[in-house]
Amino acid sequence: MKYTSLFTVLLVLMTACGWSQNDKQNTKMNKLTDFEEYVILNKGTERPNTGLYNNHFEGGTYVCRKCEAPLYNSEDKFESHCGWPSFDDEINGAVKRKTDADGRRTEILCANCDAHLGHVFIGERLTAKNTRHCVNSVSMKFVPSLNGKEQKVVLAGGDFKGLQFFLAQIPGIVRTKAGFVGTGSEKPTYESVQSGEGNYVMAVEILYAPEKIAFDDVIRIFMEVHDPTTPNQQGTDMGSQYRSVIYYNTEAQKETAQEVIQELEAKDVKVTTTLEELPSFVEAAENYQDYYFRSAEGPKNHSYTKRF
Structure with missing residues (x-):
């Protein structure tokens, strides 16, 4: 056998679900499932090690599941062993930060539609950039780079x-x-x-x-x-x-x-x-x-x- 186990890889299907308009620009807004609303709109969290993109390292771009704005490039993704997808950098201007409701952590959101992504942590020394964006898989879609x-x-x-x-x-x-x-x-x-x-x-x-x-x-x-x-x-x-x-x-x-x-x-x-x-x-x-x-x-x- 050339494989040893099942690891999370990728899945993206860029099919339009509907159209809406936010206060920044005309953009497509995808219809969300109840669980997606729980995470993306109500700032919930998926269980660790359950997301599609946790152990996923194909080449491409991660986009917002709600509005499909580009968020992260695959070369900035790294294995942090935290149970969620981790990135040490974002696409310029794609992610905004705000103090979390608990007053301790820093929440990260899609800069285009305010979709909740997860949290960002500084100072863990996991990469040279010393930054970890801890993102829920359900908050993203993946667009592969095909050859x-x-x-x-x-x-x-x-x-x-x-x-x-x-x-x-x-x-x-x-x-x-x-x-x-x-x-x-x-x-x-x-x-x-x-x-x-x-x-x-x-x-x-x-x-x-x-x-x-x-x-x-x-x-x-x-x-x-x-x-x-x-x-x-x-x-x-x-x-x-x-x-x-x-x-x-x-x-x-x-x-x-x-x-x-x-x-x-x-x-x-x-x-x-x-x-x-x-x-x-x-x-x-x-x-x-x-x-x-x-x-x-x-x-x-x-x-x-x-x-x-």
């Missing part, structure tokens, strides 16, 4: 919310999108596919960097973060919309996936996962993207099980 060499594959294995939660944490997977694969007369929605309407399967589109993670390891991890042995079922979710499928884009992907399945079957695992050429992929609505990273809940029907 054009990334490849795609679409994987299905139960409700896409849980599957995306695990796949988005894999080093080398640079972007994920939750959505639907299939055909139908009406545009699929989460509610319609969940109810079994149309000929759709819930799935996750993955963009991965081959120089960082091989395709066979992507498939091995996929087989470990869902149950490939239950036909048309994942946990308590039942129906063909939850079946296990690898939607390949190339013959090379198909052959590699077959080899991984054979490797698993050699361990007496009865794999029900099918290999199918990708017909089409329809992205789900923004409120279903990155779902479990944007709520206080955790996946109900997905977990990690070592199989290789």
Whole structure:
């Protein structure tokens, strides 16, 4: 195996959720989940070591989840072992500071929309700049710097919310999108596919960097973060919309996936996962993207099980 564990990596989906206007400039304001409002508007804090970007070190830019104004560059991110994403510098003029309500700490906010980000600490001597911006992952989105060499594959294995939660944490997977694969007369929605309407399967589109993670390891991890042995079922979710499928884009992907399945079957695992050429992929609505990273809940029907 070329991977050793699941680390938080990245996920960003720059889909417009609505438009609003603040007192500084015309800017897009994204609709927030209840948990995002708790952190961003009511100055709450996510639990340590639970955020998507805690152990994430891909190249790109971190932007405000509320207004998408750029906040931090990836080169200023460092490992502080504090349980939250840490930066020792911000994009010039992007972050403002104010004394926290407790009168002791210094709060940091998006300078454009006043979204609560976290707190800043000085004098810890963790980097040469001697500064640590301790930021909630849920307060940010990540925009990756792509090099054009990334490849795609679409994987299905139960409700896409849980599957995306695990796949988005894999080093080398640079972007994920939750959505639907299939055909139908009406545009699929989460509610319609969940109810079994149309000929759709819930799935996750993955963009991965081959120089960082091989395709066979992507498939091995996929087989470990869902149950490939239950036909048309994942946990308590039942129906063909939850079946296990690898939607390949190339013959090379198909052959590699077959080899991984054979490797698993050699361990007496009865794999029900099918290999199918990708017909089409329809992205789900923004409120279903990155779902479990944007709520206080955790996946109900997905977990990690070592199989290789």
